[in-house]
Amino acid sequence: MDSLFDDLKRMNKRQFLYQVLSFGMIVSSALMIWKGLMVVTGSESPIVVVLSGSMEPAFHRGDLLFLTNFEQDPIRVGEIVVFKVEGRDIPIVHRVLKLHERDNGTVKFLTKGDNNSVDDRGLYAPGQLWLTKKDIVGRARGLLPYVGMVTIYMNEYPKVKYMLLAGLAGYVLIHRE
Amino acid sequence: MYRGFERLNVVFTYGVITLTVCVLALNLTTFFKDFSRIETVNLDFKGFSGFIKNSSRYPSLRVDGSHETAFLTLDAEADFQSMFNWNVKQLFVSVVVEYVSPMHARNEVVVWDKIIVREGNALINTNKGSRYMHWDDGTGLRGLKANWRLKWNVIRNVGPMADYQSPAYEIEFPKEYSH
Numbered sequence: 001m002d003s004l005f006d007d008l009k010r011m012n013k014r015q016f017l018y019q020v021l022s023f024g025m026i027v028s029s030a031l032m033i034w035k036g037l038m039v040v041t042g043s044e045s046p047i048v049v050v051l052s053g054s055m056e057p058a059f060h061r062g063d064l065l066f067l068t069n070f071e072q073d074p075i076r077v078g079e080i081v082v083f084k085v086e087g088r089d090i091p092i093v094h095r096v097l098k099l100h101e102r103d104n105g106t107v108k109f110l111t112k113g114d115n116n117s118v119d120d121r122g123l124y125a126p127g128q129l130w131l132t133k134k135d136i137v138g139r140a141r142g143l144l145p146y147v148g149m150v151t152i153y154m155n156e157y158p159k160v161k162y163m164l165l166a167g168l169a170g171y172v173l174i175h176r177e
Numbered sequence: 178m179y180r181g182f183e184r185l186n187v188v189f190t191y192g193v194i195t196l197t198v199c200v201l202a203l204n205l206t207t208f209f210k211d212f213s214r215i216e217t218v219n220l221d222f223k224g225f226s227g228f229i230k231n232s233s234r235y236p237s238l239r240v241d242g243s244h245e246t247a248f249l250t251l252d253a254e255a256d257f258q259s260m261f262n263w264n265v266k267q268l269f270v271s272v273v274v275e276y277v278s279p280m281h282a283r284n285e286v287v288v289w290d291k292i293i294v295r296e297g298n299a300l301i302n303t304n305k306g307s308r309y310m311h312w313d314d315g316t317g318l319r320g321l322k323a324n325w326r327l328k329w330n331v332i333r334n335v336g337p338m339a340d341y342q343s344p345a346y347e348i349e350f351p352k353e354y355s356h
Contacts, residue, residue, distance in 0.1 A: 057294050058267045058332045077273050077285035078328045078340060095269070095330075100314045101283035108314075114269065114292055142337045144200075171182065 008174045023172045043069035043138035048082055048091060049148030054113030055080070055093055062149035065093065067138025075099065075107060075133070080140040083111065086125040091137050094120055100130075108132055204336045207264040212331050213341045216256035245318040247311040247350060249274075249288060255327060255343075257299040268293040269330040270301055275345065276324065278317030286311050288325075321350040 011019070037046040050063040058080075059065070067082055075081065075096060082093050094111040097119055101107040108130035112119040121129060154161035257268055271290035278284055289308045293299050311318070324345035331339050 057292065058269065076340075077287055078269070078271055078330055080330070080338070097287050097309070098312070099283070099285040100281045102280070103282045140338060143332065144335055171186075 005174060019173050023169065026172060041066075041068040041138065042071065043067045045082075045091070045137050048093070048137070049151050050093055051090060051152070052092075052113075054115050055095070056115045058114055059093060059143070060145070062146055062152055064144040064148045065140045066142035066144070068141050069136060069138040073139070074101075075109060075136070075139070077109075081111065081131075082137040082140065083131055083135045084137060085123060085128075085135070088123075092120070092123065093140065106132070200335050203264055204333075207262050207333070207336075210260075210262060212260055212329075212339060215327070215329070215343065216259060217254070217343070219252060219254040243316060245313045245316045247313075247318050249311060249348070251289065251325065253289075253301065253327060255301050257293060257301065257329065258296050260331065261296040261299065264333045264336065265331060266294070266334045267332045268299070269332070271328050272325060273328050273342075274311060274323050274325045274348070276317075276321055278313060278315055278321070280315040280317065284314070284317075286313075318350050319354070320352040323348050323350065 008016070034046075038044060040046075046067050048065050048067060050059045050061060050065060053061060065082070077096050077099050080093060080095050082091050084091050092111075092113075094113045094116075096109050097112040099107060099109040109132075110119055110121070110130060124131070154164070251272055253272060255270075257270065260268060269290065269292055271287045274284075274286045274288055276284050287309060288311050291301055293301070325348055326345045327343040329341050331341070
């Protein structure tokens with residue numbers, strides 16, 4: 001246990017300040033990468049974790065999805081979209097089943113989960129029959145399985161999350177490169 | 178304790194790098210595979226085995242206002258077997274009807290779809306009739322000239338997703354309601 005703090009003991013004030021700064025660097029670059037991804041993909045949440053089995057066997061709980069949401073890229077039937085519904089915290093990942101587009105470009109569409117037997121009208125807000133562009137968080141473009149389980153575990157057991165974060169932060173602070 | 182941390186860190190980093198290389202290699206081996214061509218045995222529009230009618234009489238179906246609906250029968254036999262490789266998890270095949278109606282410049286309606294996860298089931302045949310009713314958003318179906326086509330969405334075990342489609346085939350809806 002003593003050896004854990006050896007590096008720290010040998011540091012003077014300035015060296016310790018440097019450790020704090022480099023810790024700040026790590027946090028801010030992570031934030032920059034996330035915000036940068038938002039700009040590049042046009043999506044407010046470029047990476048999402050699948051939480052339900054309604055798109056099985058394509059997506060399972062814990063899969064990571066990469067999204068884009070380009071303005072000039074029209075939504076078409078058969079695409080997998082991630083959308084938000086008023087009154088629900090968690091965005092839903094489902095496939096577009098029907099779509100109607102007017103002359104002026106306004107578009108409305110209906111979605112359905114591959115593993116569900118009925119369309120999503122029962123999931124939408126009361127009285128809502130269609131989704132429009134403003135409900136869309138992004139369109140699924142890539143898949144990385146299993147990795148999202150980490151965030152699911154962390155959200156289910158907040159203690160694990162705080163321990164992990166504290167551990168990592170402590171490690172960066174007291175460990176010298 | 179300190180040594181333990183260090184070792185865990187190294188093992189974890191090494192594991193992540195190894196997995197990343199494997200994933201990239203897996204994608205590289207399947208990246209140039211052409212998914213855009215299907216082996217088509219027969220694509221034929223059989224007609225309307227069901228009906229075309231105005232469905233405003235069914236308020237329980239939670240649609241807004243007066244709508245025409247139809248039930249069509251297509252005979253699409255297509256072979257997707259050649260598309261499977263070790264990085265294909267699922268094909269999602271659908272039959273889409275595309276048309277212009279008085280109210281909308283573009284309508285796209287899925288009337289049939291199928292999830293294929295095994296090569297052995299990759300020969301599709303839609304001749305049992307469509308899975309979904311064709312609901313128009315309005316009353317634009319009578320005498321309508323529309324297009325239909327097959328669309329398929331390839332989902333890899335890991336990697337990018339992609340959409341493909343067949344050429345369009347014409348269909349003409351009946352001029353009168355059938356009931």
